[in-house]
């Protein structure tokens with residue numbers, strides 16, 4: 225090869241290669257050598273190429289939630305070369321997150337998820353600028369957060385956040401890549417992307433009642449499921465940012481993990497009556513900050529373990545975990561007979577329960593109440609436990625209404641037991 229000729233040129237944009245010039249002998253279409261080498265396998269794709277890679281480099285994405293869905297979203301977007309990624313979460317990494325939240329590892333248990341996520345992305349790609357928003361997504365910061373990015377990915381797990389993220393995206397005119405995964409199923413759609421494309425609220429105008437929505441912490445999730453849906457969210461985000469292919473907008477993709485099958489539903493276009501993108505919106509730039517999403521859209525935005533506890537019983541019906549321990553070890557100042565009822569599903573009882581406790585899942589307890597058999601334990605003190613101290617209160621309430629007199633809720637449930645009494649009891 226002659227010394228004056230260009231070694232090679234790609235992309236056609238950027239520096240020239242004239243004979244005798246001191247400038248580089250090549251042009252990478254706006255990418256440097258390291259970037260060309262790093263992204264080579266997608267640069268060679270005719271459907272992608274250098275121009276789209278450059279778009280990714282110039283783009284920014286906000287990821288709401290650094291959990292099961294957010295993990296593959298953050299990792300794949302950083303790996304793909306998105307220029308700036310913001311991640312927001314308010315929660316800490318727990319051991320029970322690790323089977324699916326592959327952003328985090330054992331060393332990060334107890335640390336803030338957004339911080340842990342940022343470390344993982346920086347480890348993966350030092351060329352991606354990572355921004356951390358520690359307070360989570362809320363009505364008061366919604367618009368400010370969303371306006372700082374080109375595309376928003378909803379990787380959260382509760383309806384109040386989903387509606388709030390959607391409304392902010394509509395007001396700020398940002399596409400929203402939304403995913404959900406629970407049990408062995410998942411779904412995905414791109415909202416608010418183009419004139420006719422509906423927003424999340426157009427498709428789901430009626431938020432669920434508080435407590436009506438399933439959560440991974442209660443219903444369980446096969447670890448790989450959010451991996452699949454989150455990876456699809458990353459793919460859709462890349463397509464929205466670069467214009468490659470066709471986005472999953474105006475349709476809802478549904479995945480059945482047990483059958484390994486995908487189905488898609490066509491969605492109705494934007495709705496005139498929609499509260500946020502309709503012709504006379506109630507939620508606007510001026511009102512979003514004070515809109516009460518928790519009251520209007522299905523309950524708490526941030527699931528902070530025990531703080532999410534219900535309070536349906538008077539203090540006199542509640543005992544502490546420490547008191548229950550004193551009954552079990554015989555140090556309490558009473559020798560009345562007692563029984564510990566565990567109202568969690570049998571599957572949970574089977575993997576860990578208090579020695580001597582009796583399994584009576586909520587549906588069996590309801591049958592017992594309906595059959596008038598709820599007083600069978602009268603004469604003994606009955607202490608009711610569940611995982612977090614919510615179902616146990618409901619169970620005690622049902623037993624009291626059925627005429628039982630000596631039943632008590634164990635405050636904070638087995639999570640509190642694990643933290644306050646016996647750290648060897650599995651915390652999940």
Ligand SMILES: Nc1ncnc2c1ncn2[C@@H]1O[C@H](COP(=O)(O)OP(=O)(O)OP(=O)(O)O)[C@@H](O)[C@H]1O
Nearest residue numbers: 289290291292312313315360361380381385440441
């Ligand atoms: N308003 C919000 N702002 C930021 N992050 C949120 C918000 N609401 C939920 N999240 C985060 O979204 C993530 C959802 O993750 P995931 O569904 O895997 O469940 P999890 O809450 O981490 O775990 P588990 O349900 O098992 O306790 C969580 O990290 C959660 O803290």
